[in-house]
Amino acid sequence: MKRVAYYKGCLASLSAKELDSATQALAPKVGLELVELESVTCCGAGDIHEAEPDYYLHLNARILAYAAAENVDILLTVCNVCTLNLRQANFMLTGDADLRARVNENLVSVGVPAYEKDVDVRHLLWEIAEGEGYELLKQSAHRGLKGIKIAPFYGCQILRPSKIQGFEDPDRPWSLERIIEACGGEAIDYPAKIKCCGFPIIQAREETALGELIQPIEQAYEAGADAIVTPCPLCHLSLDAWQSKLKKATGRDFNMPILHLSQLVGVAAGLEESELKFKRHVVSVDPVIEKLQI
Amino acid sequence: MQVGLKVWRFNSRTGERELQEYEIAAPEEATLLDCLDIVKDQHDGTLAYRKSCRMMICGSCGMRMDGAAVLACKTRMYDIAQAGHVPVISAMGNLPIVKDLVVDMEPFWEKFRSVDPFLQPGYEEPPDGKEYRIDQPRMNVIHKEALCINCGCCVSECNSMEADPNFLGPQALAKAMRFVGDPRDGNKIARLEKLNGEHGIWECTRCYMCTERCPKGVDPRDAIAKLGAESMYEGIDRDMGAKHANWFVVSAKTTGWLRETELVPKTQGIISAIKQTRFALDLARKGKVPPPFPPHVAKNVKESRRLYELTTQQGPKGYMGIVQGEHALSRLAHGHTGEETLAEIYERPGAFKRPFIAGEELEAPVFLEKPPER
Numbered sequence: 304m305k306r307v308a309y310y311k312g313c314l315a316s317l318s319a320k321e322l323d324s325a326t327q328a329l330a331p332k333v334g335l336e337l338v339e340l341e342s343v344t345c346c347g348a349g350d351i352h353e354a355e356p357d358y359y360l361h362l363n364a365r366i367l368a369y370a371a372a373e374n375v376d377i378l379l380t381v382c383n384v385c386t387l388n389l390r391q392a393n394f395m396l397t398g399d400a401d402l403r404a405r406v407n408e409n410l411v412s413v414g415v416p417a418y419e420k421d422v423d424v425r426h427l428l429w430e431i432a433e434g435e436g437y438e439l440l441k442q443s444a445h446r447g448l449k450g451i452k453i454a455p456f457y458g459c460q461i462l463r464p465s466k467i468q469g470f471e472d473p474d475r476p477w478s479l480e481r482i483i484e485a486c487g488g489e490a491i492d493y494p495a496k497i498k499c500c501g502f503p504i505i506q507a508r509e510e511t512a513l514g515e516l517i518q519p520i521e522q523a524y525e526a527g528a529d530a531i532v533t534p535c536p537l538c539h540l541s542l543d544a545w546q547s548k549l550k551k552a553t554g555r556d557f558n559m560p561i562l563h564l565s566q567l568v569g570v571a572a573g574l575e576e577s578e579l580k581f582k583r584h585v586v587s588v589d590p591v592i593e594k595l596q597i
Numbered sequence: 598m599q600v601g602l603k604v605w606r607f608n609s610r611t612g613e614r615e616l617q618e619y620e621i622a623a624p625e626e627a628t629l630l631d632c633l634d635i636v637k638d639q640h641d642g643t644l645a646y647r648k649s650c651r652m653m654i655c656g657s658c659g660m661r662m663d664g665a666a667v668l669a670c671k672t673r674m675y676d677i678a679q680a681g682h683v684p685v686i687s688a689m690g691n692l693p694i695v696k697d698l699v700v701d702m703e704p705f706w707e708k709f710r711s712v713d714p715f716l717q718p719g720y721e722e723p724p725d726g727k728e729y730r731i732d733q734p735r736m737n738v739i740h741k742e743a744l745c746i747n748c749g750c751c752v753s754e755c756n757s758m759e760a761d762p763n764f765l766g767p768q769a770l771a772k773a774m775r776f777v778g779d780p781r782d783g784n785k786i787a788r789l790e791k792l793n794g795e796h797g798i799w800e801c802t803r804c805y806m807c808t809e810r811c812p813k814g815v816d817p818r819d820a821i822a823k824l825g826a827e828s829m830y831e832g833i834d835r836d837m838g839a840k841h842a843n844w845f846v847v848s849a850k851t852t853g854w855l856r857e858t859e860l861v862p863k864t865q866g867i868i869s870a871i872k873q874t875r876f877a878l879d880l881a882r883k884g885k886v887p888p889p890f891p892p893h894v895a896k897n898v899k900e901s902r903r904l905y906e907l908t909t910q911q912g913p914k915g916y917m918g919i920v921q922g923e924h925a926l927s928r929l930a931h932g933h934t935g936e937e938t939l940a941e942i943y944e945r946p947g948a949f950k951r952p953f954i955a956g957e958e959l960e961a962p963v964f965l966e967k968p969p970e971r
Contacts, residue, residue, distance in 0.1 A: 313855040317887040318880075342897040344853035349803055350845035353825040356919045357912025361904040362849055391926070398925025413903040459756075463805035464818075466929045473809055474665050494664065499756040499804035506864045507837035508800050514760025515802060544880055583884050 305435070307377040308370035308422065309337035312385040313345050314536035321580035322536050325565035326381050326427065328578035332443040333436045333568070338373050340366070346388040348537075349460075349503065363392030364406045368418035378424045381565065383460040383535035389424040390467050397421055426461055428534040428564055429470050432478035440485055444571035447487030451594060453567065454491040454523035454531045455479030458538040459499050473497065479532065482564070486571035493522040500533075502541040513552050516541055520549065520557050530560040530591050532567045539563055544585045560588040570595070598625050600632050600674050601683035604644065607694050617641075618683070623674065629686070630658050630669035633698075646698040653812065656748030660698045661687045666750035668812045689753035691762070704762070705749050708769040712792070716776065719783015729781055738920050742775035742820050744813045751807035751817050763796045767807035767817030770798060774820035777827060778916055789828045798824045799838025823916035830915030840864050850905040853895025858886050 309330075315323040330337045343366045345351075352359040366389060370378040380386045396403045396418060407417040430436040462473035471478055476497065480490040498519065501512030520542060523531050533539050543561040550556045562570075566579050570592075581588040600623045606615045621635045630648055637644050649655040651670050658669040662684050677684055692700040723729055751767040758764045765773075773792055776782045792798050798821050807817040829839055841864040848856045861877070862870035870877075880886050887893065895901070913921050 313857065316854055317857050317893060318885045320884065342895065342900070344895045344898065344901045345845065345849050345855050347845055347849065348855070349822075350842035351849060352919070353822050354829050354839075354842040354846045355905070355908065356826055357908040357914075357921070358846065358849070358905050360918075360922070361908050361912075362901065365900065365904065391922070394929055395922035395925045398928055399922075402921060402925065409904060409907050413900045413907070414897070415900050415904075459804040459806075463809045464816075465809060467926070474663075499802045499806075501756075501760070501802060503803045504757070504800060504838065506861060507841055508757075508761075511757055511761040511764070511800055512802065515756050518759075540885070544885060547879060548876065585880065585883050585885065 304331070304336040305334055305377070306336045306338060306375055307379040307425075307430075308373045308375045309339050309379050310343060310346075310366060310370070310385060310389070311339075312380065312382045312536070313348070314540065315381055319536040319539060319563070319583075321583045322381055322539070322563045322565060324577075325563060325569045325574065325579050328574050329565050329569050329572065332439065332572050333431050334439045335379065335430065335436070337379065338375060340369050340373070342369050346385045348384050349388060352388065352391075359388070360392055360395060360402075361406055361409060363389055364396055364418050365410060365415050367393055367396070367422055367424075368410055368416050370422045371418055371420045372416045374420075376423060377430075378422045379427060379430065380424060381427050381534075381563075382537065383426070383458045384537055386424060386426045387460040387467065393422070393424055394467060426470075426534060428461065428478055428482075431568065432481055437481070437485065440482065440568060440572075444486040444568065446571055446573040448483070448567075448571050448595065449487050451488045451591060452491050452527055452529050453483045453488045453562075454493060454519070454526065454528035455483060455496055456500070456519050456523070456531045456533045456538060456542070457497050458533055458535040459497075461534055462497055479534070479564070482568065483532065486568060488567075488571075491523060491526045491528045493519070493526050495519040495522045500538040500541045501545075502537045505541055505545060509548070510552075512541070513545070513549055516545055517549055517553065517555075520546065520559050521555070524557045524559055528559070529594060530562050530567075530588070532562045532564060534564040536563065546586055558586060560584070560586050560591050562588070562591075598623060598627075598675065598678045600627065600678045602632060602636065603683055603685045604636075604697070605685065605687040606644070606697050607688065609693075609695055616685070623678075625675055627674050628670050629660075629662065629667070629672040629674055632674055633669060633686075644698075645696040654746060656746035659689050659748040659750045659753065661689060661753065666690070666753040666810045668748060668750065671812050689749055691752050691755060691758045691766075692749065700749070702749065705747075705752055705766075705768065708765050709747065709772060711765070712769050712773040712776075713784070713788070714772050714776065716779065716782050717784040720781050731780055735780055737923065738823075738916055739775050739778040741814060741816050742771050742778070745771055745775070745815045746813055748812065750810045750812055751815070754806040754810045756804040756806055757800050757802045761796070761800065764800045765792070765796050765798075767801075767821070770801070770824060771807075771815050771817040771820040774824050774916075777824060785827075786831060786833075789824070789831060789833050792824055793828055793833050793836050793839070797836075798828070799836045819919065823919050826919050827915040837864050846905070850902045851898070852892045853898040853901050854893050856889060856892065858889045 311323050347359045431440045465473045483490040495518040499515045501515035505512040602619045606617050619636050647657040649657045653671050688694045688698045688700050758766050801821045805818050844863040
């Protein structure tokens with residue numbers, strides 16, 4: 304078992320609780336022992352980075368410090384946006400001794416342990432797409448996804464900017480496809496899989512956001528996908544919950560089920576509905592479950 | 598070496614499209630632009646594309662290779678040809694095509710002009726009557742933005758522009774930051790007011806496509822973040838995007854976690870939130886609208902509140918706050934942390950392809966000891 308600090312972020316704590324429960328249930332099957340961080344806050348989702356950049360840095364340093372205090376090497380995330388915000392802050396701190404010293408001084412002055420030992424921020428996707436995690440995934444995905452066509456949707460911030468994320472080629476990513484195939488499903492290829500779901504501006508500029516959102520759903524639908532899988536709960540929320548608004552705006556009803564990465568692997572590994580919590584989705588996942596004949 | 602290219606031909610007068618394949622012989626150090634020149638010189642004089650400097654300065658030869666915008670003169674063909682891959686070359690996106698690989702740049706220039714891309718008077722004259730001198734840290738704020746060569750690669754890929762062609766877009770906004778961040782400019786507040794309009798900074802969807810594609814390292818997304826930070830520092834925060842961002846700050850210092858349910862009324866206002874009641878109820882049935890009471894409060898949240906107080910008192914503000922990370926971030930190159938050599942990076946599993954380096958594995962260059970005699 305690999306002991307990692309687990310940062311679930313806002314959505315998995317609140318509106319996407321299904322992501323948290325599926326991840327917690329899946330973790331031991333892919334060799335991860337999750338140490339849940341209690342004293343942590345929101346990463347700022349890119350918004351605090353813009354509104355109060357220095358506060359953003361301190362908030363993320365605090366999360367990194369609490370992870371390091373658990374004496375682990377990896378801080379595990381399940382959200383694209385958390386991953387980017389934390390990795391960006393981590394590079395800022397580990398690459399600039401003066402900045403780190405100032406931030407640490409502030410952390411200590413409010414009672415947070417200083418961020419001394421470095422941790423690496425890694426998304427669950429990266430942990431199970433290669434190495435030990437991938438081997439265990441192959442073994443545990445015994446139930447399989449036979450006959451199911453899955454459209455991988457990466458979202459933006461797990462791929463770009465690649466100089467901060469850097470796990471795979473941002474134009475030709477392979478990790479989700481590899482996992483889908485290891486689970487016995489068929490991965491669908493379509494151009495919008497690396498594009499934006501529109502979530503960051505879905506409240507401030509809804510029309511523009513819907514214009515982005517329709518691309519992956521429409522392309523996956525036309526390629527015959529049974530469901531879309533995404534490693535990001537924000538992509539999940541817009542793809543799943545905003546489909547009704549898309550229907551209202553365009554008159555097209557795609558009825559496309561959207562799965563979290565942990566749920567997709569969880570189904571293949573035979574997790575229970577009580578752990579996967581498909582009932583919490585807006586677009587029903589039943590057609591996929593029926594096709595699998597569970 | 599033999600190079601294969603598939604080029605999307607287009608005739609805007611007839612509307613005809615055709616994917617045409619070329620097979621040419623090119624020197625090993627050839628770039629995509631060199632290959633197109635060979636096609637035009639020796640195979641097909643009707644192929645249309647723009648070019649000028651051939652050395653990544655003029656910004657004329659922006660086009661797409663396999664769907665991603667590149668400068669043709671910066672793209673070496675050796676690895677691609679060696680792999681036997683025949684790339685698809687097409688015109689840039691988000692701009693109308695005139696012929697083959699030539700796009701109409703007028704919509705691009707219109708947005709470029711709309712941000713007044715020149716210094717405006719109004720700064721205080723230096724007391725000694727000499728030139729206005731700016732120290733390096735102050736100039737670093739706009740260093741990346743000043744590198745822009747107006748090639749349009751970022752605009753080609755902008756996800757927000759695909760959905761709304763009126764969005765100002767990454768190039769115009771990065772250019773705007775180049776002047777907003779310049780201490781000699783006398784019009785900062787008026788500029789920020791204008792950039793906070795309907796199609797301004799808050800329409801950026803943070804897809805980072807612009808940053809990924811820019812061949813010059815301009816990082817337009819970072820420029821947009823700097824404009825947002827500076828606007829909010831100057832109190833220009835009436836846009837829904839700014840209110841959205843502010844709500845995250847309020848959430849982080851009060852409960853620690855995002856107060857999701859209150860985000861809509863705080864961003865869009867009460868009336869808009871009420872209009873969306875049905876949508877909210879549909880979500881609530883699935884547990885997607887967590888009740889605001891009792892609030893989900895992070896443990897030791899007072900630490901977060903005190904960090905807020907500390908940083909607002911002593912931390913750098915506005916774009917200076919964002920720029921403070923640049924010293925460290927600029928050292929990153931595709932996940933490079935400075936411990937590996939360049940060769941080691943390219944040997945990592947799943948690493949980016951090693952670019953062809955001209956002259957490699959060829960004979961050592963011969964240096965002349967004295968100029969040849971005439």
